[in-house]
Each structure stands twice: as structure tokens, then as C-alpha cells.
Amino acid sequence: xxxxxxxxxxxxxxxxxxxxxxxxxxxxxxxxxxxxxxxxxxxxxxxxxxxxxxxxxxxxxxxxxxxxxxxxxxxxxxxxxxxxxxxxxxxxxxxxxxxxxxxxxxxxxxxxxxxxxxx
Numbered sequence: 001x002x003x004x005x006x007x008x009x010x011x012x013x014x015x016x017x018x019x020x021x022x023x024x025x026x027x028x029x030x031x032x033x034x035x036x037x038x039x040x041x042x043x044x045x046x047x048x049x050x051x052x053x054x055x056x057x058x059x060x061x062x063x064x065x066x067x068x069x070x071x072x073x074x075x076x077x078x079x080x081x082x083x084x085x086x087x088x089x090x091x092x093x094x095x096x097x098x099x100x101x102x103x104x105x106x107x108x109x110x111x112x113x114x115x116x117x118x119x
Contacts (some may be wrong), residue, residue: 041070046114053118055099062091071107
């Protein structure tokens with residue numbers, strides 16, 4: 001195999017590996033550079049499960065389940081948030097005005113938790 005063919009075959013695999021690595025990181029947490037973050041509620045889970053955000057950023061919670069209703073809420077000392085019942089395809093938004101760590105829970109599925117870290 002010539003050096004040219006070897007180099008081309010190695011370069012062809014690089015984009016696939018890069019995309020796979022980015023997808024693996026993206027499912028666990030979002031970056032600080034996001035101004036608007038989309039959170040999917042599906043399969044009795046939030047995706048992502050952790051968000052690292054800045055004060056003033058906005059989260060949009062989207063119900064991606066076909067047959068489940070979700071009810072996202074936060075109960076914290078400094079503020080409260082209640083999205084109400086969300087049917088399939090519905091969304092709710094939350095703008096983060098307070099720094100700190102907060103947990104978004106689902107009133108219908110108590111094991112669903114999303115941790116938000118706001119700087």
C-alpha cells in the first residue's frame with residue numbers, strides 16, 4: 001500500500017471518530033457556550049442529564065414521548081418553576097436568573113432528574 005493510500009484511508013476514518021466522540025460527550029452534558037439549551041423528555045429520562053449554563057441562559061424542555069405526559073418543576077429556595085402537564089410535542093421554557101445548582105424533576109415520573117449548574 002502506498003503512503004498516499006494509507007494516508008487517505010486513515011483520514012477517511014477521522015471524521016467518523018470525531019462525530020462519535022462529540023455525540024458521546026453531548027449526551028452527558030452541554031457546554032458553557034450554549035445560550036439556549038434544548039432538553040428532551042423521553043423514556044422517563046431527561047437528555048442531557050446535566051447542564052452547565054450561565055445566568056441568563058434559557059432551557060427549553062420538549063416532551064418527545066408519544067404516550068407519556070411530563071410535568072417538569074423546580075423547587076428551590078431562590079425561585080420556583082412549574083411547567084405544568086406537558087403532552088407529546090409540547091415545550092416549556094425557563095430562563096435561569098439565579099446562579100447555583102438546581103434539579104428539575106418530573107411530577108409524574110419521580111426518578112426523572114436533570115441537574116442544572118448555573119454560573
